[in-house]
Amino acid sequence: MTRKQRKSLYCIILSALLLIAAKLTDKFSTLSLALYIAAYLSVGFMPLKKAFRNITRGNVFDENFLMAIATIGAFILREYTEGVAVMLFYRVGELFESIAVGKSRKSISALMDIRPDIATILRDGEELEVSPDEVMVGETILIKAGGKVPIDCEITEGNSSVDTSALTGESLPREVTVGDRLQSGCINLSGVIKARTVCDFGSSTASKILELVETAADKKSKSEAFITRFARYYTPIVVFSALALAVIPSHIFGSPSEWIRRALIFLVISCPCALVISVPLTFFGAIGSASKNGILIKGSCYIEQLAKASHTVFDKTGTLTKGCFKVVGCECEGISEKELLELAAHAEKSSTHPIARAIVEKYGKQLSLPVSDIRELSGMGIVAVVGEKTVAVGNKKLMEKVGAQVTEGNCTAGATEVLVATDGRFVGRIFISDEIKQDAKESMDKLYELGIRNRIMLTGDNEESAKKIASLLSLDSYRARLLPYDKVEAVEELLKNKTDDGTLVFVGDGINDAPVLTRADVGIAMGGLGSDAAIEAADIVLMDDKLCKLPLAIRLSRKAVSIARQNIVFALSVKLIVLLLGALGYAGMWLAVFADVGVSVLAILNAMRTMKK
Amino acid sequence: MKKIYKMENLECASCAAKMEDAISKLEGVNSVSISFISQKLTIDADEELLPKIMKKAVKIISKIEPDCEIIL
Numbered sequence A: 001m002t003r004k005q006r007k008s009l010y011c012i013i014l015s016a017l018l019l020i021a022a023k024l025t026d027k028f029s030t031l032s033l034a035l036y037i038a039a040y041l042s043v044g045f046m047p048l049k050k051a052f053r054n055i056t057r058g059n060v061f062d063e064n065f066l067m068a069i070a071t072i073g074a075f076i077l078r079e080y081t082e083g084v085a086v087m088l089f090y091r092v093g094e095l096f097e098s099i100a101v102g103k104s105r106k107s108i109s110a111l112m113d114i115r116p117d118i119a120t121i122l123r124d125g126e127e128l129e130v131s132p133d134e135v136m137v138g139e140t141i142l143i144k145a146g147g148k149v150p151i152d153c154e155i156t157e158g159n160s161s162v163d164t165s166a167l168t169g170e171s172l173p174r175e176v177t178v179g180d181r182l183q184s185g186c187i188n189l190s191g192v193i194k195a196r197t198v199c200d201f202g203s204s205t206a207s208k209i210l211e212l213v214e215t216a217a218d219k220k221s222k223s224e225a226f227i228t229r230f231a232r233y234y235t236p237i238v239v240f241s242a243l244a245l246a247v248i249p250s251h252i253f254g255s256p257s258e259w260i261r262r263a264l265i266f267l268v269i270s271c272p273c274a275l276v277i278s279v280p281l282t283f284f285g286a287i288g289s290a291s292k293n294g295i296l297i298k299g300s301c302y303i304e305q306l307a308k309a310s311h312t313v314f315d316k317t318g319t320l321t322k323g324c325f326k327v328v329g330c331e332c333e334g335i336s337e338k339e340l341l342e343l344a345a346h347a348e349k350s351s352t353h354p355i356a357r358a359i360v361e362k363y364g365k366q367l368s369l370p371v372s373d374i375r376e377l378s379g380m381g382i383v384a385v386v387g388e389k390t391v392a393v394g395n396k397k398l399m400e401k402v403g404a405q406v407t408e409g410n411c412t413a414g415a416t417e418v419l420v421a422t423d424g425r426f427v428g429r430i431f432i433s434d435e436i437k438q439d440a441k442e443s444m445d446k447l448y449e450l451g452i453r454n455r456i457m458l459t460g461d462n463e464e465s466a467k468k469i470a471s472l473l474s475l476d477s478y479r480a481r482l483l484p485y486d487k488v489e490a491v492e493e494l495l496k497n498k499t500d501d502g503t504l505v506f507v508g509d510g511i512n513d514a515p516v517l518t519r520a521d522v523g524i525a526m527g528g529l530g531s532d533a534a535i536e537a538a539d540i541v542l543m544d545d546k547l548c549k550l551p552l553a554i555r556l557s558r559k560a561v562s563i564a565r566q567n568i569v570f571a572l573s574v575k576l577i578v579l580l581l582g583a584l585g586y587a588g589m590w591l592a593v594f595a596d597v598g599v600s601v602l603a604i605l606n607a608m609r610t611m612k613k
Numbered sequence B: 001m002k003k004i005y006k007m008e009n010l011e012c013a014s015c016a017a018k019m020e021d022a023i024s025k026l027e028g029v030n031s032v033s034i035s036f037i038s039q040k041l042t043i044d045a046d047e048e049l050l051p052k053i054m055k056k057a058v059k060i061i062s063k064i065e066p067d068c069e070i071i072l
Helices: A003-024 A030-056 A063-076 A080-111 A205-218 A222-253 A256-268 A273-292 A300-307 A316-320 A337-347 A354-363 A396-402 A440-449 A463-472 A484-497 A514-519 A532-537 A549-584 A589-611 B013-024 B050-064
Strands: A119-123 A126-130 A140-143 A153-157 A160-163 A174-176 A193-197 A295-297 A309-315 A321-332 A371-377 A381-386 A389-394 A416-422 A425-436 A454-458 A477-479 A503-508 A522-526 A540-542 B002-008 B029-035 B040-045 B069-071
Touching (some): A003 A080, A030 A063, A030 A080, A080 A273, A205 A532, A205 B040, A222 A273, A222 A300, A222 A549, A273 A549, A273 B013, A295 A549, A300 A309, A300 A549, A309 A316, A309 A484, A316 A321, A316 A454, A316 A463, A321 A337, A321 A354, A337 A416, A337 A425, A354 A416, A381 A396, A389 A396, A425 A463, A454 A484, A463 A477, A503 A514, A514 A522, A514 A532, A522 A532, A549 A589, B002 B050, B013 B029, B013 B050, B040 B050, B050 B069
Parallel strands (some): A309 A454, A309 A503, A503 A522
Antiparallel strands (some): A153 A193, A160 A174, A321 A425, A371 A381, A381 A389, A416 A425, B002 B040, B029 B040
């Protein structure tokens, strides 16, 4: 409890004792009135003071002011007990609310506790402890066992294992050694590491993640926007209805004091606090708990969108598959396998494409032939002069272009084929295959369980290999032979043909699918750790490569949305019912206070459920 | 230019919404958002006008919730 909260507690106890004393004395005696007033002031002084201050500043619809009118009104009507009790109850509720808010603030910041506070640097051979802000790029830092990596850096000395769970949610430690890159926010588990910083604190991973999560509230969800708009009209409407209730019926039915009493009940319920606090808290809690699991959500609006997902579209390479290719076989026409690989490897030697790397790796020898005139034809392949031959390595389109007659061959199922031609003559094909991620099948099944019936794969691969993977993962459909810009079109087509009001989620590796990520309703990038491009482009980032985080993210968002909905319905219906009962004379002020602060506390407690798994 | 400020003693969620509303109407402010839960104010505003804007923002905040402070 903070000092302020403790002070409130003492005031409440004092007031309760005074109220009991007042009840024990003679009714309507001066002593009892004095005790009532003392009891009232001990809890009511602060709200009265605040109300007065706000009035002088032109804030009429202030909660304190409305509370003050309601309770003073009760005193004037000689309902002393009620006047004191309402104020007392109100303060108790406020205290609970403040404790609950403080608690949830603390648990949210604990969920996102990746900010390093201190860095140990080596300057002129001396160890210095400084704030991470002060460390410059290229300085050597020392990370001891149990210490947090303060800034992104590269290991220059030492081996260790690091715990990346704060960033990725992955509990298995990662072995690291000299030359490896460490992200800030990881925890060094064993040895002492010396490392050179590669950027400053502000652009380090931990700072970036924190900034993203903390500003996630900027992108408000629809329900939050609704609540803010609603709150703006709710208080004035209730206050004016209170005024009307005090004046109009008493002219018709008489007994003005009864109607004023009912009107005062309205004033007590006029604050929209329960909603205004609990809905954003729900979403924020979900963002916090997602980030604990290595899922970065850039705004509450994406939680709502993700919860409604009906289509999940996946890029194949790097998303469903590991993205590490291997040559699994060759078929030659007129030359030896060794020659085929040699020519292809030389042609592909400067390409960074994973398939090219796989061929070079398979060849495994020095690339000693002279290579010139390398041309990369987008969507087709590569043409280069190797030695004295013009070598073309690529797909069928490229073979057509160079005029090579491709002979029919056996296709290795599931593999991508790369065709090779020299001087316009087809000389063979190389089969390259990619491994499916371990958790891919399980994740697809989980998505099915979550009711997602459109699991679609987009790939640049040929029909055969796409079909094989799609059936292995029991996907609902796939589109093969897509060039990068075809993927945007494919997603647009899916968006157009979608018949339900669900959303389309695209999952990619974030490296070359930025346009698709932005086009989809929700763009999710995988393997965000260490990839700024992915973090920039996507709405949601899965920090590690695990596909199973997707169903988890969907489950978390559905839970958050349903809790937010519960809170809205619960708070609004309680308030409306109490307003109605109050107008009809069935509800006392006690119930009204419950509808105000009691509902807030319950809604906050409900919202905090998003922080649990 | 986008900046983030820390706030202290922000106790009332609807006050945060009111502050946000009032600050967003100041000249030179492109967008502003106050997160009640993380007690942070994120503002996107013209760089030259920012010192002036923040002065006004401090006033607005103390008017709506007197105990609440923004750490500049």
